[in-house]
Amino acid sequence: MTDELTIWTYDWVPEGPRGFVRDLRLRWAAEEAGLAYGVRTIPFEGRETNHLDRQPFGQVPFLADGDINLFESGACLLHLAGKSERLMPHAASAAADTLQWVIAALNSIEMVTVPWWFLEITGQQDNGLAGWVDMRLAQLESALAGRDWLAADRFTVADLLMADVLRVRKVRARGNRPATEAYVARVTDRPAFRKAHADQLAHFKAAEQK
Amino acid sequence: MTDELTIWTYDWVPEGPRGFVRDLRLRWAAEEAGLAYGVRTIPFEGRETNHLDRQPFGQVPFLADGDINLFESGACLLHLAGKSERLMPHAASAAADTLQWVIAALNSIEMVTVPWWFLEITGQQDNGLAGWVDMRLAQLESALAGRDWLAADRFTVADLLMADVLRVRKVRARGNRPATEAYVARVTDRPAFRKAHADQLAHFKAAEQK
Numbered sequence: 001m002t003d004e005l006t007i008w009t010y011d012w013v014p015e016g017p018r019g020f021v022r023d024l025r026l027r028w029a030a031e032e033a034g035l036a037y038g039v040r041t042i043p044f045e046g047r048e049t050n051h052l053d054r055q056p057f058g059q060v061p062f063l064a065d066g067d068i069n070l071f072e073s074g075a076c077l078l079h080l081a082g083k084s085e086r087l088m089p090h091a092a093s094a095a096a097d098t099l100q101w102v103i104a105a106l107n108s109i110e111m112v113t114v115p116w117w118f119l120e121i122t123g124q125q126d127n128g129l130a131g132w133v134d135m136r137l138a139q140l141e142s143a144l145a146g147r148d149w150l151a152a153d154r155f156t157v158a159d160l161l162m163a164d165v166l167r168v169r170k171v172r173a174r175g176n177r178p179a180t181e182a183y184v185a186r187v188t189d190r191p192a193f194r195k196a197h198a199d200q201l202a203h204f205k206a207a208e209q210k
Numbered sequence: 211m212t213d214e215l216t217i218w219t220y221d222w223v224p225e226g227p228r229g230f231v232r233d234l235r236l237r238w239a240a241e242e243a244g245l246a247y248g249v250r251t252i253p254f255e256g257r258e259t260n261h262l263d264r265q266p267f268g269q270v271p272f273l274a275d276g277d278i279n280l281f282e283s284g285a286c287l288l289h290l291a292g293k294s295e296r297l298m299p300h301a302a303s304a305a306a307d308t309l310q311w312v313i314a315a316l317n318s319i320e321m322v323t324v325p326w327w328f329l330e331i332t333g334q335q336d337n338g339l340a341g342w343v344d345m346r347l348a349q350l351e352s353a354l355a356g357r358d359w360l361a362a363d364r365f366t367v368a369d370l371l372m373a374d375v376l377r378v379r380k381v382r383a384r385g386n387r388p389a390t391e392a393y394v395a396r397v398t399d400r401p402a403f404r405k406a407h408a409d410q411l412a413h414f415k416a417a418e419q420k
Binding site for chain 1: 262266267268269275277278279280281282284285286288289302303306307309310312313314316317318320321322324325326328329332334337338339342346349350352353
């Protein structure tokens with residue numbers, strides 16, 4: 001079984017991040033693609049230094065695909081997308097469309113929302129990134145108006161990633177953006193998301209009971 | 211000539227960002243790969259709305275490759291990398307190694323350094339992202355110690371992108387990190403970088419003289 005996928009995550013996390021740890025992105029993608037996978041863990045305690053040989057920033061997830069190992073959830077998603085047209089169409093133009101929206105989720109939206117959120121939860125409620133967040137979310141609302149999916153007129157890994165970025169309620173609570181709300185509801189209503197989400201919650205709950 | 215690459219950038223920018231506008235990443239990649247390309251422009255003035263049909267966040271660059279169009283410099287780099295082994299090795303494991311470091315540059319380093327820099331230049335010198343920047347740069351310093359290139363034991367598009375992220379002096383000025391300094395010097399000493407950098411400066415200077 002050396003070609004089975006293994007998704008690595010923490011053995012346990014506190015209540016707050018449950019349902020949001022990024023192994024969920026990989027579980028979700030594997031479920032969408034119908035790829036078999038196992039889940040293995042590294043300790044949450046000491047995470048800053050206990051797996052730097054596997055993930056140089058001390059984070060999860062990372063992925064093993066036979067003898068291929070990679071970290072960064074965005075990179076793992078693109079790797080998985082290369083294995084299944086259900087995640088990314090093969091046609092060159094549709095693949096490029098998907099790729100640009102994957103990177104937009106990581107580098108135009110999340111690059112602004114995550115630091116904003118970090119400042120927010122560490123006590124800077126009205127921090128200097130708020131205007132930038134609002135601008136990006138307004139631009140995204142315009143892009144989403146009148147279409148169901150970001151790329152290639154169908155669900156792709158770009159929707160999986162963008163919806164995961166936008167799932168954070170604090171971010172969306174900054175304004176009334178009906179196309180974005182409908183989009184997040186549409187994408188997270190997929191059975192593969194619901195299974196991945198439930199499985200992550202069960203994983204961390206089981207750890208609690210040990 | 212429908213298969214020639216066209217890199218789109220602004221017609222003009224103020225002095226400050228010259229040498230840092232991200233069309234440089236695409237010029238550099240095309241130079242490394244020996245791919246022919248042209249450069250075309252959209253107006254800097256009115257950029258918030260004048261090309262949203264081409265780039266939904268009003269940014270540059272975007273790339274045309276025959277009838278394939280894509281935005282996001284990271285996506286354009288990965289697209290170009292698919293055209294040339296000089297940017298990304300073909301072997302699956304080395305390609306995954308390259309991909310993970312491309313995404314790390316965008317989503318683990320730049321996601322912290324750019325918002326920190328934005329707050330810094332807008333007057334919040336000791337902002338709440340400083341500790342996070344320092345942690346990421348220390349982790350990257352450890353990763354760079356003892357090796358010349360991030361992935362696959364050779365120059366790849368991951369080095370191009372990471373070095374471009376780290377070129378911002380304000381970011382690196384936050385500490386003494388000799389491996390990182392040597393790395394940035396090594397990568398930006400490449401003829402392809404020097405040509406792309408000089409060409410961008412010349413492009414904006416020529417606009418000034420019109």
